[in-house]
Amino acid sequence: MKLSRPISWFLLAFGIWSWVIWVTFARNLFKDASGLAFEDGSPTAYLWVHLALAITSFILGTAVGVIGFRGLRAREGAPPMPQGEEAETGQSAR
Template identity: 65%
Template sequence: MFLLAFGVWSWIIWITFARNLWASANAWHPDGSPTSFFVVHAVLAVVSFVLGTAIGVIGWRGWRASRKPRS
């Protein structure tokens, strides 16, 4: 359950972070191109989404396996 909860928590936190990053004045140059601040934090968010998803899937599979009757 911990791994499943971590996966869900990760998505909630990083979606909020990504929205705030997109709206940040530090994320964009005046010409509309992304700053290095944006690129670094966008990569961080994407990696965190992937890892949070993988951890959540592991947690989901473990939870389902623990609920199956043993033969």
């Protein structure tokens, strides 16, 4: 299946946006002065839950961005990225 160019750009932009937003969120989470993330220097449940949320969003944002990037490459006629055994040996099984 090939993605249209606008859809590929949207997915790539979403992946980049996800990283920008969640990196900022994680940075602010660790600089928290309100006492929600750290209590007497120890991490709280609030920190762990929001850190898990940020990590999950990093992973999903990366996956969506990669799908968009690969969709753009496929539309431009670039050779597909090797997968599996072909990637390891550098040869295609023809």
